[in-house]
Amino acid sequence: MTKFERRPEERPEELLDAAEARFLQEGYTAARVEQIAHDAGVTVGTVYRYFPSKDALFREVVLRHADAQWSRGREIADAYGSRTAREIVELLLRRWADRLRTGGEGRALLLVVREAATFPEVVRSWVDATIQKGCLAVERALRHGIDRGEFPLLDVEATARALVSTVVNRHVWDHTFRPELPPLAERVDPTQVAIDLVVRGIPRTERRTVVAAPPPPMREPHQIATERETAEDASGGKLRIVTLKPRPR
Numbered sequence: 001m002t003k004f005e006r007r008p009e010e011r012p013e014e015l016l017d018a019a020e021a022r023f024l025q026e027g028y029t030a031a032r033v034e035q036i037a038h039d040a041g042v043t044v045g046t047v048y049r050y051f052p053s054k055d056a057l058f059r060e061v062v063l064r065h066a067d068a069q070w071s072r073g074r075e076i077a078d079a080y081g082s083r084t085a086r087e088i089v090e091l092l093l094r095r096w097a098d099r100l101r102t103g104g105e106g107r108a109l110l111l112v113v114r115e116a117a118t119f120p121e122v123v124r125s126w127v128d129a130t131i132q133k134g135c136l137a138v139e140r141a142l143r144h145g146i147d148r149g150e151f152p153l154l155d156v157e158a159t160a161r162a163l164v165s166t167v168v169n170r171h172v173w174d175h176t177f178r179p180e181l182p183p184l185a186e187r188v189d190p191t192q193v194a195i196d197l198v199v200r201g202i203p204r205t206e207r208r209t210v211v212a213a214p215p216p217p218m219r220e221p222h223q224i225a226t227e228r229e230t231a232e233d234a235s236g237g238k239l240r241i242v243t244l245k246p247r248p249r
Helices: 008-026 033-040 044-050 054-063 074-082 085-102 104-114 120-147 156-176 190-200
Strands: 225-229 240-244
Touching (some): 008 033, 054 120, 074 085, 085 104, 085 156, 156 190
Antiparallel strands (some): 225 240
């Protein structure tokens, strides 16, 4: 289908796809609107018909992926009736990691990190719509664990952010540093390893077994005691000394 045969309502998404690819490949500063228009098969005027500026184009590229659907859904709701709180936290983190790996959220995250200094307002909007809502979902799971007695009292907000940041940091690592590292000898997914480690690291409620002190030994009838009191000690109290007579031979 040529650019003249496409419906007008399809063009914004095509422009956003082309712009996203250019921003990821070259960075915001180096990417040119002329090249984005060429990639989308339209004129520069068509780009500006839908987006008033390059800044507006970047904002839409990022915010169209501002979503926290990974933290919701029937699977999550059902988990609260069938799984432990620790398993729910793990489920949430794995879903987030999968969405970053396969969906537009992962590409948007990379753009947010790369261009944070240039577009702080875009970062705030993306965080509010994606990271913050994800943290709230993990907080809910942690509070569920506290209510069940599975977790001790935690700083729920700080713990949720630490857990979510593990997945975010792994995604940035995979796309920034992993290509320059030697491949792993075994087919192991480091992101799943990281999730396993942080989930196991959530404190557990300590279950202490109280052991009663043994009763004092019973005195035998032949153990006849003689008692005498000593003089007052330095604290003004009195010591009571019990002397047991030896067992008769």
